[in-house]
Amino acid sequence: xxxxxxxxxxxxxxxxxxxxxxxxxxxxxxxxxxxxxxxxxxxxxxxxxxxxxxxxxxxxxxxxxxxxxxxxxxxxxxxxxxxxxxxxxxxxxxxxxxxxxxxxxxxxxxxxxxxxxxxxxxxxxxxxxxxxxxxxxxxxxxxxxxxxxxxxxxxxxxxxxxxxxxxxx
Amino acid sequence: xxxxxxxxxxxxxxxxxxxxxxxxxxxxxxxxxxxxxxxxxxxxxxxxxxxxxxxxxxxxxxxxxxxxxxxxxxxxxxxxxxxxxxxxxxxxxxxxxxxxxxxxxxxxxxxxxxxxxxxxxxxxxxxxxxxxxxxxxxxxxxxxxxxxxxxxxxxxxxxxxxxxxxxxxxxxxxxxxxxxxxxxxxxxxxxxxxxxxxxxxxxxxxxxxxxxxxxxxxxxxxxxxxxxxxxxxxxxxxxxxxxxxxxxxxxxxxxxxxxxxxxxxxxxxxxxxxxxxxxxxxxxxxxxxxxxxxxxxxxxxxxxxxxxxxxxxxxxxxxxxxxxxxxxxxxxxxxxxxxxxxxxxxxxxxxxxxxxxxxxxxxxxxxxxxxxxxxxxxxxxxxxxxxxxxxxxxxxxxxxxxxxxxxxxxxxxxxxxxxxxxxxxxxxxxxxxxxxxxxxxxxxxxxxxxxxxxxxxxxxxxxxxxxx
Numbered sequence: 001x002x003x004x005x006x007x008x009x010x011x012x013x014x015x016x017x018x019x020x021x022x023x024x025x026x027x028x029x030x031x032x033x034x035x036x037x038x039x040x041x042x043x044x045x046x047x048x049x050x051x052x053x054x055x056x057x058x059x060x061x062x063x064x065x066x067x068x069x070x071x072x073x074x075x076x077x078x079x080x081x082x083x084x085x086x087x088x089x090x091x092x093x094x095x096x097x098x099x100x101x102x103x104x105x106x107x108x109x110x111x112x113x114x115x116x117x118x119x120x121x122x123x124x125x126x127x128x129x130x131x132x133x134x135x136x137x138x139x140x141x142x143x144x145x146x147x148x149x150x151x152x153x154x155x156x157x158x159x160x161x162x163x164x165x166x167x168x169x
Numbered sequence: 170x171x172x173x174x175x176x177x178x179x180x181x182x183x184x185x186x187x188x189x190x191x192x193x194x195x196x197x198x199x200x201x202x203x204x205x206x207x208x209x210x211x212x213x214x215x216x217x218x219x220x221x222x223x224x225x226x227x228x229x230x231x232x233x234x235x236x237x238x239x240x241x242x243x244x245x246x247x248x249x250x251x252x253x254x255x256x257x258x259x260x261x262x263x264x265x266x267x268x269x270x271x272x273x274x275x276x277x278x279x280x281x282x283x284x285x286x287x288x289x290x291x292x293x294x295x296x297x298x299x300x301x302x303x304x305x306x307x308x309x310x311x312x313x314x315x316x317x318x319x320x321x322x323x324x325x326x327x328x329x330x331x332x333x334x335x336x337x338x339x340x341x342x343x344x345x346x347x348x349x350x351x352x353x354x355x356x357x358x359x360x361x362x363x364x365x366x367x368x369x370x371x372x373x374x375x376x377x378x379x380x381x382x383x384x385x386x387x388x389x390x391x392x393x394x395x396x397x398x399x400x401x402x403x404x405x406x407x408x409x410x411x412x413x414x415x416x417x418x419x420x421x422x423x424x425x426x427x428x429x430x431x432x433x434x435x436x437x438x439x440x441x442x443x444x445x446x447x448x449x450x451x452x453x454x455x456x457x458x459x460x461x462x463x464x465x466x467x468x469x470x471x472x473x474x475x476x477x478x479x480x481x482x483x484x485x486x487x488x489x490x491x492x493x494x495x496x497x498x499x500x501x502x503x504x505x506x507x508x509x510x511x512x513x514x515x516x517x518x519x520x521x522x523x524x525x526x527x528x529x530x531x532x533x534x535x536x537x538x539x540x541x542x543x544x545x546x547x548x549x550x551x552x553x554x555x556x557x558x559x560x561x562x563x564x565x566x567x568x569x570x571x572x573x574x575x576x577x578x579x580x581x582x583x584x585x586x587x588x589x590x591x592x593x594x595x596x597x598x599x600x601x602x603x604x605x606x607x608x609x610x611x612x613x614x615x616x617x618x619x620x621x622x623x624x625x626x627x628x629x630x631x632x633x634x635x636x637x
Contacts, residue, residue, distance in 0.1 A: 100267055128321075
């Protein structure tokens with residue numbers, strides 16, 4: 001185990017990004033950092049709510065935590081309760097069965113708060129649009145500040161979206 | 170495939186209850202109920218369809234418990250009454266007041282209940298777990314699912330083949346390749362289309378990349394639930410490499426919509442082939458020390474060995490697929506047991522264990538990653554040149570077909586019927602999770618509450634694939 005730990009200490013993977021992403025991510029990192037500090041101090045806490053997603057969006061949101069994207073270095077982190085959150089990140093076509101849970105989660109989040117609708121379903125344009133079992137776009141249930149499209153959006157698109165939110169507020 | 174009478178339906182039910190075969194699916198449509206029975210010894214798959222002129226049918230679940238949730242779902246979605254089913258509660262339909270659900274009563278001194286969900290603490294799908302605990306020990310877990318019910322079967326009704334393929338690929342996003350593979354296979358069987366050989370081999374490559382990515386993610390996440398986060402960090406990196414490779418080769422990180430009826434949507438370039446070959450050798454060399462680390466860390470093994478044991482008897486009775494079944498002695502793997510293309514032409518082993526605990530489910534995943542890593546070069550070596558997509562028109566008269574494809578978490582069953590003008594009349598997609606979720610309720614009994622995340626992640630059932 002010691003060998004595996006030392007290996008990580010010697011050569012952090014976050015600095016060892018693939019060449020194609022390097023410049024883009026570095027620029028993003030710097031800008032996100034400044035914007036986050038200006039608007040919200042040192043950190044921004046995100047609560048993820050799956051409101052009926054196929055779980056594709058969750059896989060990519062999870063990827064934001066891996067060593068390549070390492071979301072926490074920007075001061076952005078996922079929290080376990082809406083009561084600790086500044087941002088609700090909502091995925092899925094809001095099923096009828098998740099409507100109440102989403103509303104309650106929104107009410108449990110203290111102000112000021114922002115809602116990011118993630119993925120085509122949450123935007124109201126996904127493959128489940130029009131289903132009687134779904135309410136449709138997240139904006140039909142709670143106010144939305146930003147929409148990040150994609151099926152699912154890539155981790156890079158998610159990072160860029162969060163930056164947009166920070167710059168716009 | 171056959172339309173059966175009530176006597177034949179009940180005979181099939183008795184066979185299931187006697188353990189002569191296992192239930193592979195049960196679903197409804199207006200005025201009719203279907204059941205798929207798998208005889209693992211032959212192996213043979215039989216579809217029994219029963220007309221229900223008065224919207225009722227003899228319950229299978231009354232004699233064979235694995236059918237209970239499926240019958241409750243058929244009742245909710247199509248109003249078909251399973252006669253004799255003891256559980257009269259809804260399952261996928263929550264009604265106007267979702268919090269008013271009668272959980273089964275639990276009685277005893279000093280018991281307390283812990284309600285969890287539908288919004289969980291982690292970035293996971295929604296569902297409700299009602300624990301009853303005696304101190305730290307769980308004496309009963311009852312699940313309540315259906316929160317992500319999207320009405321997929323209703324959306325399928327009348328959809329074009331292309332729309333339906335996209336829907337099928339979003340039944341459970343983590344298994345999008347397997348669902349697209351199964352849906353395409355069913356359409357091809359219904360219409361008598363033959364996918365070009367190159368497409369068949371590329372499907373195999375995509376399916377194994379998906380399996381590797383998911384098993385890597387699970388390996389890291391299970392260890393992380395035992396607070397061994399270094400494994401998640403390393404496995405997360407490896408998973409990311411697989412997804413980036415998939416994006417570079419096929420244009421989508423999860424390979425959504427890359428398999429289509431008639432073939433595949435994107436060809437693999439020579440550059441892509443070399444990317445996949447180097448990915449395989451990189452994952453192989455970087456995984457080995459992680460497996461060694463897992464095997465050599467006593468504090469981690471202390472959490473996984475002997476935790477969440479699923480008996481072989483229950484795995485067999487429920488026809489549990491994937492790592493859940495194979496960690497508890499059930500060797501069924503559709504790639505081997507059914508042997509669809511391209512797998513009949515590949516050399517691979519199906520790992521099976523008999524200890525049935527979290528540790529066994531981790532090891533099955535590790536062994537399956539190793540098998541997939543050996544299959545991919547075999548497929549690339551033999552990848553034939555040629556078309557990747559057969560041109561086809563929907564023949565008049567429609568058609569009906571079944572397909573069974575092995576996803577990373579177990580076999581996915583797709584049944585569809587196409588109407589004479591070439592649209593989907595009905596399509597049912599059955600995730601492996603249907604037969605795994607109920608077993609998690611059993612496997613957790615007698616374990617401590619703190620071990621639930623570990624057990625749950627080792628099952629990693631799909632909510633979306635189950636809730637439809």
